[in-house]
Amino acid sequence: MNLIKTNKFRGYLKVWGAPISLLIFLFLFGALGYRFTEGWDWGDCLWMVLITITTIGFGEVEVLSSAGRVITFLIIGGGLFVVQLTLQRFIQLSELGYFIKLEELRLRRLIRRMKNHVIICGYGRTGKEIADQLYSEKISTLIIENDPTRKTEAEEKGFNVLLADATMDETLLLAGVNNCRSLVVTLPNDAANLYVVLSAKALNDSCRLIARAANEEAASKLKLAGADAVVSPYVAAGRTMAASALRPIAVDFIDLLAGSDCEIEEFKLTEHVETIETFRSQHEYVFEISKRGEALLLATKVSGQLIGNPKNKVSISPGMILIFLGSQEQLNRIRVHLKEVLVKTT
Known part of the structure; x- marks a missing residue:
């Protein structure tokens, strides 16, 4: 090849x-x-x-x-x-069309070298906001768009854009779905979003999938298809406005967090029971947060149940999700400590 x-x-x-x-x-x-x-x-x-x-x-x-x-x-x-x-x-x-083909060849060579990037399917109003936020965070980003006008608009802002149909498997493979950290689907059609999620899930089961949905029915179908997170712009806007009215400090905190060097990251533990037991026996039965002096443990999630502000000593279990707040350096130290039991992602 x-x-x-x-x-x-x-x-x-x-x-x-x-x-x-x-x-x-x-x-x-x-x-x-x-x-x-x-x-x-x-x-x-x-x-x-x-x-x-x-x-x-x-x-x-x-x-x-x-x-x-x-x-x-x-x-x-x-x-x-x-x-x-x-x-x-x-x-x-x-x-x-020689120069267009030459630019496409250059872009494909660049994509093959991309690792741990974010793929955005669709550069509409939602896609633009996501791309701008990722750009401000200096996250490697690739946009898939089938509208030449929007492609040109995104390229003028400095983004790498693949002019193709995101619903096609070959497009997702070309975009590096096997090497990306997450894929965000913001196509205007719920059926197209569902199709992309199904394709991406089949191509890379460990890829984190975030999808846009117009209503609750579409959101439930996207979750069944394998989307890790589904966001409805109307519902999200309503909740944010309500939170601004009831808990303005919390909303301001999220905005401040977006502009700081701190991040919130999830660490999902393996479902393999023997691996968890081995980790417990080799280290400690409980994960003692207070002794490590690392990032702040905000919450844990087990079997879909979220537990906020957990105690310093947390007993790890198969499939548990640990949610930390800290700088990238602090999060990396947590990642190193837990590398034996973390779910392997690309």
Whole structure:
């Protein structure tokens, strides 16, 4: 596969072979001509060819002989031919979509190197807000959009955009769904969102899936399809406005958190009972938060039940989710401590 892609890239470069070869030949011919007719050193010869071809307007290195003027005349004629050939090739390739294909090839090569990035399907109003937030957090992001106008708008903001249909498996694979940290689906159609979630879940079961839903019925179906989180803009807006009226400090705290170096992160433990038991026996039966002096444990989640503000000593169990607040450095230390029992994600 890599050999095919390499050959394809070489094929795109091959179309410039003739103009480049003619230009190199013209330089060599001119330099040799000045060398034999004027006796200059190679540096002066090449410099004279350069200023002649580019018509910069600098004066002659030295006064030219009659033979040297003939060489100059031939260089000027050859330069006009090479320039004309290059312009014709440029126009032809532009009409054939060469530069668009070359940009797509560049983007695909970039995507293959992306790891632990976030994929956003759809650059509508919701997608724009998510992309801007991720950009402010300096998170590697890739947008999938099938509208050329929105694609251009996103690229003007500096985002990498894949112009394709997000509901297609090949598109998700090309976007690096196997290497991403999460995939956010914000397509305007609930059926399309459901289709993307089903496809992504089948391609990478460990990928965190966040989907947009217009109503509660669509939200329940998306959760059944495998979405880890489903957000309804109308419901979320209503809850936020209600919280602002009842608990304004809590809402302000979330806004402050978004602009700080602190993060809230979930650590999901493996479902494998023997692995949990081995970890307990090798370390301690309980996870003693107070002794580690690391990130703050905000809550635990077991079998769908959320327990806020847990005690310092937490007995870990299979499938438990630990929710921490702290800096990236503190969270990394927690991750290292729990690496033996964490669910493996890409």
